[in-house]
Amino acid sequence: MENRWNDSDAKAAIKKYSDVAEDIALRVYTSRLIGADPSLVLHGGGNTSVKLRTFNKVNEEVDVLYVKGSGWDLDTLEPPGLPGVLLDHLQKLRNLDRLSDEEMVNEQRTHLLDASSPNPSVETLLHAFLPHKFIDHSHADACMVIANQPNAEKICREIYGDKIGVVSYFMPGFALAKASAEMYEKNPNVEGLMLINHGLFTFGNTAKESYDRHIHAVTLAENYIQKKTLKPLISLESPALKAGEETLMNALAPILRGLYKDRSEKDWVLHHRADVQAKAFASSRECETWSQVGTATPDHVIRTKQKPLLLNLQQWTDPDKLREEVSCKLNSYCESYHQYFEANKSAKGVDKTELDQLPRVLLVAGLGLVTIGKTVKETRISADIYQHTIDIIHKSFSVADYVPLDASDLFDIEYWSLEQAKLGKSKASALQGKVVYITGAASGIGLATAKLFADQGANLFLVDITADTLGEVAEGIRKKSKVGVVSQVLDVTDEAAVRQSFNKLVQTFGGIDMLISNAGNAVQGAVGEVGMNELRASFELNFFAHQVLASEASQRFLTQKTGGVLLFNASKAAFNPGKNFGPYALPKAAVVALTKQYALDYGADGIRANAINADRIRTSLFSEQVLKERAEARGLTPDDYFRNNLLQQEVYDTDVAQGFLNLALAEKTTGSIITIDGGNIAASPR
Numbered sequence: 001m002e003n004r005w006n007d008s009d010a011k012a013a014i015k016k017y018s019d020v021a022e023d024i025a026l027r028v029y030t031s032r033l034i035g036a037d038p039s040l041v042l043h044g045g046g047n048t049s050v051k052l053r054t055f056n057k058v059n060e061e062v063d064v065l066y067v068k069g070s071g072w073d074l075d076t077l078e079p080p081g082l083p084g085v086l087l088d089h090l091q092k093l094r095n096l097d098r099l100s101d102e103e104m105v106n107e108q109r110t111h112l113l114d115a116s117s118p119n120p121s122v123e124t125l126l127h128a129f130l131p132h133k134f135i136d137h138s139h140a141d142a143c144m145v146i147a148n149q150p151n152a153e154k155i156c157r158e159i160y161g162d163k164i165g166v167v168s169y170f171m172p173g174f175a176l177a178k179a180s181a182e183m184y185e186k187n188p189n190v191e192g193l194m195l196i197n198h199g200l201f202t203f204g205n206t207a208k209e210s211y212d213r214h215i216h217a218v219t220l221a222e223n224y225i226q227k228k229t230l231k232p233l234i235s236l237e238s239p240a241l242k243a244g245e246e247t248l249m250n251a252l253a254p255i256l257r258g259l260y261k262d263r264s265e266k267d268w269v270l271h272h273r274a275d276v277q278a279k280a281f282a283s284s285r286e287c288e289t290w291s292q293v294g295t296a297t298p299d300h301v302i303r304t305k306q307k308p309l310l311l312n313l314q315q316w317t318d319p320d321k322l323r324e325e326v327s328c329k330l331n332s333y334c335e336s337y338h339q340y341f342e343a344n345k346s347a348k349g350v351d352k353t354e355l356d357q358l359p360r361v362l363l364v365a366g367l368g369l370v371t372i373g374k375t376v377k378e379t380r381i382s383a384d385i386y387q388h389t390i391d392i393i394h395k396s397f398s399v400a401d402y403v404p405l406d407a408s409d410l411f412d413i414e415y416w417s418l419e420q421a422k423l424g425k426s427k428a429s430a431l432q433g434k435v436v437y438i439t440g441a442a443s444g445i446g447l448a449t450a451k452l453f454a455d456q457g458a459n460l461f462l463v464d465i466t467a468d469t470l471g472e473v474a475e476g477i478r479k480k481s482k483v484g485v486v487s488q489v490l491d492v493t494d495e496a497a498v499r500q501s502f503n504k505l506v507q508t509f510g511g512i513d514m515l516i517s518n519a520g521n522a523v524q525g526a527v528g529e530v531g532m533n534e535l536r537a538s539f540e541l542n543f544f545a546h547q548v549l550a551s552e553a554s555q556r557f558l559t560q561k562t563g564g565v566l567l568f569n570a571s572k573a574a575f576n577p578g579k580n581f582g583p584y585a586l587p588k589a590a591v592v593a594l595t596k597q598y599a600l601d602y603g604a605d606g607i608r609a610n611a612i613n614a615d616r617i618r619t620s621l622f623s624e625q626v627l628k629e630r631a632e633a634r635g636l637t638p639d640d641y642f643r644n645n646l647l648q649q650e651v652y653d654t655d656v657a658q659g660f661l662n663l664a665l666a667e668k669t670t671g672s673i674i675t676i677d678g679g680n681i682a683a684s685p686r
């Protein structure tokens with residue numbers, strides 16, 4: 001394991017955080033070094049601390065423990081992510097016989113230096129009861145291989161001699177903190193502690209010493225493991241192994257989304273982690289038993305559940321049979337989860353509400369690691385964790401065995417309020433888990449709609465005809481709204497490319513819930529004189545492209561059996577054509593008919609089709625030249641042209657976006673065409 005300490009970076013950190021004590025700056029620096037290595041900690045795992053003497057408001061000297069706050073990740077830690085707690089008080093708590101988790105949280109919160117700080121880590125007392133200035137804690141992969149061995153203590157002696165103390169498993173909190181302090185006091189020469197089934201602590205007088213010891217301890221574990229021969233995996237004999245990843249994902253993902261929605265009434269997104277090791281593991285005979293034992297470290301359970309769902313598909317060419325096959329597997333997973341819940345609930349005599357039973361991690365023969373969650377972020381976290389878990393499991397069995405926490409201890413962690421708090425209980429946004437395909441997404445109405453839908457939690461598949469700003473736009477939305485956004489340069493009149501783009505969509509998110517078919521182009525010409533090629537080209541873009549997109553989307557909706565939403569950008573020209581605007585108005589009138597036809601043909605399948613007739617929106621559709629001509633045709637200046645409506649107000653692309661959102665959420669509305677044009681009686685539908 002690489003030691004990433006670098007003197008000049010450490011100095012730079014001191015300079016960067018010059019408004020806090022040097023020790024805090026260095027604490028942030030080495031915390032980030034640990035956080036930056038995914039084989040040490042992942043997504044909120046691990047914690048670090050430093051003890052400092054400082055002055056309180058009335059100028060009294062106080063000792064303070066600065067420890068990682070919950071909600072912060074080590075790789076992005078900043079000084080405010082290290083809440084300060086009065087150390088004397090924390091240490092006094094050690095004299096108590098017992099302290100419940102709620103009492104512990106209360107004592108920590110009421111002794112913060114700053115009332116606005118986040119809650120200190122659940123392992124705060126462990127940091128407080130040890131005397132060292134700097135303490136580092138990780139769930140390093142190599143240490144988890146060792147800490148999950150049946151004879152972990154013996155192996156630790158072999159690797160570390162008496163430099164690392166071994167602490168048997170306790171749930172994080174008061175009891176673990178006490179046991180760890182006792183272990184240290186028995187042998188004050190230790191440089192760290194190995195917590196069975198949990199992870200590694202090291203300590204030191206300086207940030208560098210504690211970090212160096214941490215990396216050294218992990219390196220020794222790695223060296224030990226490396227000397228063992230990695231057990232070869234024996235491949236399953238399954239026809240699915242020859243099917244190809246894209247084929248399997250295309251067949252499986254929409255069905256999974258549908259089955260999950262059926263069972264939860266929520267929307268889910270999938271993620272396939274392209275990873276050779278994960279695929280080999282998922283396609284192996286060993287996977288059947290090895291993957292079903294448990295998580296590498298306890299807090300992974302809230303991200304991966306105790307075990308993944310295994311699938312070795314037999315029926316991927318027939319959607320109905322595949323649905324039945326997967327549904328059957330899912331039922332038995334859920335049934336077994338329910339039994340685990342009931343058994344532990346009654347054995348422990350606790351009053352808990354069962355969490356949803358659905359697996360978050362799937363291992364699919366021939367495909368590999370697939371994760372499913374309510375947000376793209378959730379799916380990435382589970383996949384990151386499980387990728388490392390596969391490696392840990394494989395190495396553990398190669399060393400000897402893998403004996404992680406049993407179901408009873410995992411239940412305590414999974415249903416522990418302090419762990420559940422990490423998932424956050426914020427109210428889901430209206431479109432969370434939805435996947436929305438938007439055409440013409442790089443500018444104007446398409447862009448305004450993309451932003452608005454992302455704000456509501458939707459994941460986006462954005463296409464536009466040129467790459468000009470598309471990538472930038474996608475990146476901007478992804479950063480701001482924290483949703484999944486994928487973009488593709490696509491000419492919507494290229495039928496084959498459009499159909500293929502839906503495969504990419506399924507590979508990325510697992511399926512689709514809404515199509516916003518928006519791309520179009522204004523073509524002018526007197527109807528009796530327009531060239532047939534020009535008219536046909538307008539129909540290709542302004543009508544047939546809508547049809548190809550809608551037909552692909554509908555077929556995916558039908559496979560998912562989730563229903564779906566089709567939204568078209570028609571135009572007021574459909575009802576109220578402008579003079580010499582026939583080549584645009586004719587296909588748009590056909591789009592209105594298309595909307596009604598989809599509403600009619602697929603209403604019973606829960607697919608809703610609606611359209612918006614917008615008028616006079618200042619977008620790239622109107623080149624300067626077209627704008628001038630359209631305004632002149634009505635005897636108006638361009639500005640007056642945009643305000644020439646009943647409300648006498650200009651209509652913006654954001655108004656149209658709001659219209660699309662309203663229609664997307666109007667669950668009982670289909671076959672409807674709404675106008676967003678500031679009021680134009682001649683164009684109002686009748």
Ligand SMILES: [Zn+2]
Nearest residue numbers: 046137198199
């Ligand atoms: Zn831990």
